[in-house]
Amino acid sequence: MEVALFESEIREDNKIVSAWLLYYPERRKEYWRRREEIIHNSAPLYNSVPGGKNKIGDPTGRKGQKLADLQETERWLELVEEVERRLSWKMQVFLNLRREYRHARGRQGWTAAVQWRFSHEVAERLGKRPEDTWVESRNTFTRWWDRIVEYTVRLAAKNGLLC
Structure with missing residues (x-):
C-alpha cells in the first residue's frame, strides 16, 4: 500500500512540474500582468472587513500581501528558467x-x-x-x-x- 501511495505522489509531482514546464510562457505573462496590476492599482479595496480575520487594513499592506502571494509563482518561474539555462x-x-x-x-x-x-x-x-x-x-x-x-x-x- 505504501508503494502505491508513493507512486501516486510521484505522478502528482510529475504532473505539477510538467504543467510548469509546458505552460511557462503563459504563466510568466500572467504573473507579470498580475504583478503590474497590483502595483499600479491605487484604488482602495473595499472587500476587507474591518477587524476581519487575516485582513490587512491599509491599501499598501494589501498590495504587499498580494505581491507576497505571487512569490511562489515567481519561485516556480525562476526554477523553470534555471532548468532551461542548464539544458x-x-x-x-x-x-x-x-x-x-x-x-x-x-x-x-x-x-x-x-x-x-x-x-x-x-x-x-x-x-x-x-x-x-x-x-x-x-x-x-x-x-x-x-x-x-x-x-x-x-x-x-x-x-x-x-x-
Whole structure:
C-alpha cells in the first residue's frame, strides 16, 4: 500500500512540474500582468472587513500581501528558467517544440510533430539537411521529456516547491 501511495505522489509531482514546464510562457505573462496590476492599482479595496480575520487594513499592506502571494509563482518561474539555462541547446529546442505541441492528441500525439520539426530546426542551426539530423525513434522524445521532468522535479524538491 505504501508503494502505491508513493507512486501516486510521484505522478502528482510529475504532473505539477510538467504543467510548469509546458505552460511557462503563459504563466510568466500572467504573473507579470498580475504583478503590474497590483502595483499600479491605487484604488482602495473595499472587500476587507474591518477587524476581519487575516485582513490587512491599509491599501499598501494589501498590495504587499498580494505581491507576497505571487512569490511562489515567481519561485516556480525562476526554477523553470534555471532548468532551461542548464539544458543543452538541442534540449532547449526540444522543450520549446514540446510546449508548442502540448495540446496535440491522437494516435501520434505530440511526438510525431516534434520529431519532424526537431530535425528541421537542428538541421537549420547546424547547416545540414533534416535527413542528417533525423531522430528515428519517437520513444527518444518521450525519454527526453521524462528526463527533463525528472530533473525539474528534483530541483523543485530541493527548492521546497513540492510538499
